[in-house]
Amino acid sequence: MMRDFSSSSDRIVTVFGGSGFIGRHLVRALAREGWRVRVATRRPELAYHLQPLGKVGQIHAVQANIRFPESLAAALSGAEAAVNLVGILAETGKQSFDRVQAQGAAAVADAVKNAGIGKFVHMSAIGADANSASAYARSKALGEAAVLSATPHANILRPSVVFGPEDQFFNRFASMARLMPALPLIGGGTTRLQPVYVGDVAATASRLLAGEGRPGAVYELGGPAIRTMRELMAFVLAVTKRPRVLAPISFGLASTIGGITELANKALLGLLPAEFVFTRDQVELLKHDNVVSAEAEAEGRTLKGLGITPESMEAIVPAYLHRYRKGGQFADERLA
Template identity: 60%
Template sequence: MNGVNGGAGRVVTVFGGSGFVGRYVVRALARDGWRVRIACRRPDLAFHLQPQGRVGQVMAVQANVRHPESVAAALRGASAVVNLVGILAESGAQKFSKVQAEGAKTIAEAAKAAGIDTLVHISAIGADASSASQYARSKAAGEAAVLAAVPTAVILRPSVIFGIEDQFFNRFATMARYFPAIPVVGAETKFQPVYVGDVAEAVAAAIAGRATAGAVYELGGPEVRSFAALIDFVLKVTERERHVAKLSFATGKLVASITSLFTKLSLGLFPTLLRMTADQVELLQHDNVVSAAAIKEGRTLQGLGVEPQSFEAIAPTYLYRYRKTGQYQAQRLEA
């Protein structure tokens, strides 16, 4: 996409811009000419993003979605807002309801008060107010709050997001490095992995006004695969022979209760790699793919002018490091 100077020096505040998706969004918006203000709890963790733009084009400010006054301050003088704040699991004060529902509401209401009607909110495929999953319910509540405050807002729901810093392919590649078996709950559940760069381009397109106001877009890549097939892909790329242990949802919930207990007893020191929650097991009972309705109505990446990129083409460019000899694989001497 060619949107250079689309921002014309105006300010866009990106909440959660220091995270995995954020760094790509910041780059895309800076390329389009926006002055990017990254609002996050730890501004020092966003300083590395300043080279994404020209001198002075990218700056970080302190803001916490649980503190409305800091959110309002981060929006002063801004023309547009992007909300990327979200969590995959609860921890301490970081609760789904506080971050993904109330936090989204705080940002949207602050945008309304500031007279800003250009807002892009990142949600997730599977957001559902009637879901048994707290994560899915909080995502749905966040969407509703955003559209209630700013009816012209654009909601983007990605499937699982992949990229060099992702917590999906990298997680299972790490497990394959250290363990003889990989447990998989919901082996037949389908995913449609979407490249983080494509999500960033979707954000940039929506901010530039190329999305339908008030619409909900679903973002997925060109391939739909089962969970088990994605694990097999990781094993093939990393050249690891591991047993894939397909667990039932009931067994998954039992394992989740055990790992959650260990996490509490260890005061949070239990390895993140081995953690699983009952809420995550609940989510795995439903496919995570773009709906037929979204495809028919053009509420997809293609509808935003973005051609989705394949995980089969991109993921191997960073998963190679999990092979026994990593980047030196081609130079390995045979015994």
């Protein structure tokens, strides 16, 4: 008798921006929970790699663009739930923070409202602040406000720095250590962060869509420990076995350098290696700690509040940073 590998669930969840870093982990988590996952992205061909994460026919990609409401409506047709992961870490070309993270969030929320969908999770970030000097933080706050205005039942997720095998945090600094004799400590490296595992972020969204948590609540997600940028850099160097100088530079000097690298990258049509590019906006973000607030802790709007025990970076990160060692992943192995 032929075995049926198709999904038996009729529950459809649409994940906007599901082909990215957080998206692939969320798609896997939702598939395991029995959802039929519709990955909505500007370029569906870039989401085909997600199909093996579920049963045959359980995961499929559709074309959608936040600039075209009709494409959002089509992507949500027949769906019971939705997630918006669309976001950028730096502005490039027409992809501005305001267009993607404020206007884009509003467009998705309006589409969710018009579709009558009752379960909606929107990805934001710790530090979202309408009064921030950072354009990134302001756009995140505007996106949150638009989402809650259109869909008051929505849940907002505010993670700290997210880590995992494909992250742009630990991987970036490990790559820098491979290419440079020193790593910059912007503002002296005293900024505090609370790195959170991407699998825990995905589990949070999955639980909220399953009806756990409080509708309309903003959840702040951080790992089990708070570390300074200096401590995180030292951790990367220890794991990769790359002795490098940790060089403190002031916020003012870092902002000047950031402006220069922004101009150089534009002149080179975006071809400057990512390891050598940081922006003035990113420097602005580093002026403030990126940790879960005391209010969120007290009110249970955290991983712990949802019954999730966060994974530590020490347990996860070495497994994917080993490849940055001078002799490669197996440099320390010897024949017995």
